[in-house]
Amino acid sequence: xxxxxxxxxxxxxxxxxxxxxxxxxxxxSAGMKKPLLVTDKGLSDLPITQRALDVLEAAGMGRGVFAxxxxxxxxxxxEAGVKAFKxxxxxxxxxxxxxxxxxxxxxxxxxxxxxxxxWDFEDVGDWWTRADADAIYPNVAVPTxxxxxxxxxxxxxxTNSETEEKKIIFHPKVLPSSVICDPxxxxxxxxxxxxxxxxxxxAHCVEAFSSPHYxxxxxxxxxxGMRLVIExxxxxxxxxxxxxxxxxxxxAAMMGATAFQKGLGAIHALSHPIGxxxxxxHGTTNAVCMPAVLRLNAPAIRDRFDLAASYLxxxxxxxxxxxxxDGFNSRLKVPKSLADMGIAKPDIExxxxxxxxxxxxxxxxxxxxxxxxRALLEQIS
Numbered sequence: 001x002x003x004x005x006x007x008x009x010x011x012x013x014x015x016x017x018x019x020x021x022x023x024x025x026x027x028x029s030a031g032m033k034k035p036l037l038v039t040d041k042g043l044s045d046l047p048i049t050q051r052a053l054d055v056l057e058a059a060g061m062g063r064g065v066f067a068x069x070x071x072x073x074x075x076x077x078x079e080a081g082v083k084a085f086k087x088x089x090x091x092x093x094x095x096x097x098x099x100x101x102x103x104x105x106x107x108x109x110x111x112x113x114x115x116x117x118x119w120d121f122e123d124v125g126d127w128w129t130r131a132d133a134d135a136i137y138p139n140v141a142v143p144t145x146x147x148x149x150x151x152x153x154x155x156x157x158x159t160n161s162e163t164e165e166k167k168i169i170f171h172p173k174v175l176p177s178s179v180i181c182d183p184x185x186x187x188x189x190x191x192x193x194x195x196x197x198x199x200x201x202x203a204h205c206v207e208a209f210s211s212p213h214y215x216x217x218x219x220x221x222x223x224x225g226m227r228l229v230i231e232x233x234x235x236x237x238x239x240x241x242x243x244x245x246x247x248x249x250x251x252a253a254m255m256g257a258t259a260f261q262k263g264l265g266a267i268h269a270l271s272h273p274i275g276x277x278x279x280x281x282h283g284t285t286n287a288v289c290m291p292a293v294l295r296l297n298a299p300a301i302r303d304r305f306d307l308a309a310s311y312l313x314x315x316x317x318x319x320x321x322x323x324x325x326d327g328f329n330s331r332l333k334v335p336k337s338l339a340d341m342g343i344a345k346p347d348i349e350x351x352x353x354x355x356x357x358x359x360x361x362x363x364x365x366x367x368x369x370x371x372x373x374r375a376l377l378e379q380i381s
Contacts, residue, residue: 002183002243010152010258012178015250017243020182023052023094023142024059030138030177032092034062036085038105039096040069048144048185052096064088066108069097072275072282073104074161075118081108085137093139095176098197099148099282102141103156106174109139110156123155123170123359131171141176144185146236146249147197147283149204149257151179159276166272168359181254183246191237192284195332198233198249200283202226202328203267203290204256209308210301211263211363218262225255227312230328237332263363266293266355270376273354278343287334288341292379294322296372300365338381348377 004016014022027035035056043049044067053063066084069077085093085108095105111118113135120130141151150156155170189197205225208218229252235245270293271285294301298318306317314320335341352373355361361368 002247011175013181013254014178015181015247017182017184017247019180020052020142020185021055023055023140023180024061026140026178026180027056027061027092027094028059030092030140032061032138032140034064034088034090035092035094035140036064036066036088036090036108037094037096038066038069038081038108039101040071040098041067043067043097043101043144046188048188049096052094052142056094064090069100069104071100072159072166072279073100074159076161077104078107078111078118078158082112085112092137094142095139095151096142096144098143098145098193099150099157102143102148102150103158106139106141106150106176107156107158107169109137110169110171110174112137118158118169119160119167121169121171123168128171133171133173136171136173138177141179142185143179143181143250143253145189145193145197146186146246146253147200149201149253149255151176151181152254153257157272164276165354165357166276181250183243183250186246186250187241187243189240191240192333194237194240195233195334196281196284196287197253198229198236198283199287199329199332199334201249201253201256202229202233203283203286204260204264205229205252206290207264207267207363208256208259208262209304210265210297210365212300212365213263213363215262218259221255222259222262223308223311225252225259226308228252228255230312234331264360265364266296266361266368266373266376268360269355269358269364269368270351270373272358272360273351274338274343274346276354277347277350280341280343284334284341287329288337288380289376291322291325291329292376294325296376297365346377346381348374348381351377
């Protein structure tokens, strides 16, 4: 049976099948009267999106929609979204979709009335304090995939289209006012997207669990998130209409994004520049990177994964976990290399530079440098 619940961690979450029908109520609770639904191009005409717009329209909130969002959203998408927000006289955002729609929707609500460029709010030190907090509009998040967990995040990843760099933009008030997690919205995902997004959630949990930083709450969340992915992603992949597995994957996605407050690492430090330069699917890229990164980090994480493996139902401790990851990727038809993703000759020097500049570096248990990053890229190429 698919679970249904209300809970308030880390924000207000309405969880369960059919709860998209509460979208207008969630918007009203956040103070919206005329929200703009922001989603990506692939979702704009699908029945799940039209259903959400119908709910808003029936409540007298209109059916404003902006869908000019790329798979790796950039500042040009944001500029167009802000323009649509202002011209439509909107007072909040429904961020609807996978990571791209959620991330851009949150940024439209954040940037609509700011006077500085978005890059001034990158997640560096206290740069977030540069923002006018009173000028940030509310947003309600509605995930349609189970991967990024952006629906419970205080940041968005936006690509700088000129420099081909992914930047993390942070502010506490970017956190959605509320979230509607309805597993029925994820049923229509293609199997490759079910796998790629699910493995993104898995990567978040694995890297948070591996991070050397102290955050025992995140450590526990990451471990349970890994278990939920291991047990439910194959079911969601094989039997797309199984709502219980879909629901547990939505929980795992939120858990991964909550857990990575503890830190991310080399998987994301590599996948961010790879995605920015070659426009690959983020979760799938994470999965391609994971086996090599686990081997790099082995001296620092072996003991904790020796303990975790038994809880996860995996024999052989850390080595068994690594073997499991290889098989899990194969089971879900994940490419084995960048070449299999269509990147024949990656610019390794530029990728190394991008990885070293990525804030995820700081959460890797083995210090990253040009030498070990080059070795990682050679392994996955």
